[in-house]
Amino acid sequence: MAVHDDCKLRFLELKAKRSHRFIVFKIEEKQKEVIVEKVGEPTESYEEFSAALPADECRYAVYDFDFVTEENCQKSKIFFIAWSPDTARVRSKMIYASSKDRFKRELDGIQVELQATDPTEMGLDVFNSRAR
Structure with missing residues (x-):
């Protein structure tokens, strides 16, 4: 499976410059390549990401x-989510x-890293518990 250069570029922007809140990647089956499907602005919420x-x-x-940590420090962590809903095609999964x-x-x-088959498996409570 090839990875489009744009995927790495956008990820570097998120990691180094925090210029994105999230990135959604899609596999183009015909081209056998991972591409960027959507990029979320830094102001976008978790709900917009989930949607x-x-x-x-x-x-x-x-x-x-x-x-925010127990010591009241502002932190951030980069999560990778493998989203694979139960209703997706078997071939796609x-x-x-x-x-x-x-x-x-x-x-x-x-x-x-999170593996999620429905929204409850990647809720904010899950993010909170896994980030600490």
């Missing part, structure tokens, strides 16, 4: 999660599952 993931199709996503590790290696700087 950007289709209910019945697989995606990869990266989310820049801000939180297999392609995303088999390409995930290779794609993730292209994005240097991911701190937490």
Whole structure:
């Protein structure tokens, strides 16, 4: 599976400049390539990120999660989400599952990985518990 240069470029912008809140990646099956589907502005909310993931199709996503530690320090962690809803096509789930590790290696700087099949598996409570 090829990875479009734009994927790495956008991820670097998110990581280094914090110029995006999230990025949703899609596998173009015909081209056998991972592409950027949507980029979220820094002001966009978690709800807007969650809404950007289709209910019945697989995606990869990266989310820049801000939180406050018990010591009252402002921190952020970059989450990688493998979104694979139960209602997605079996073939699609297999392609995303088999390409995930290779794609993730292209994005240097991911701190937490989540596998989600429905929105509750990647709720803010999950982000909060995994970030600490």
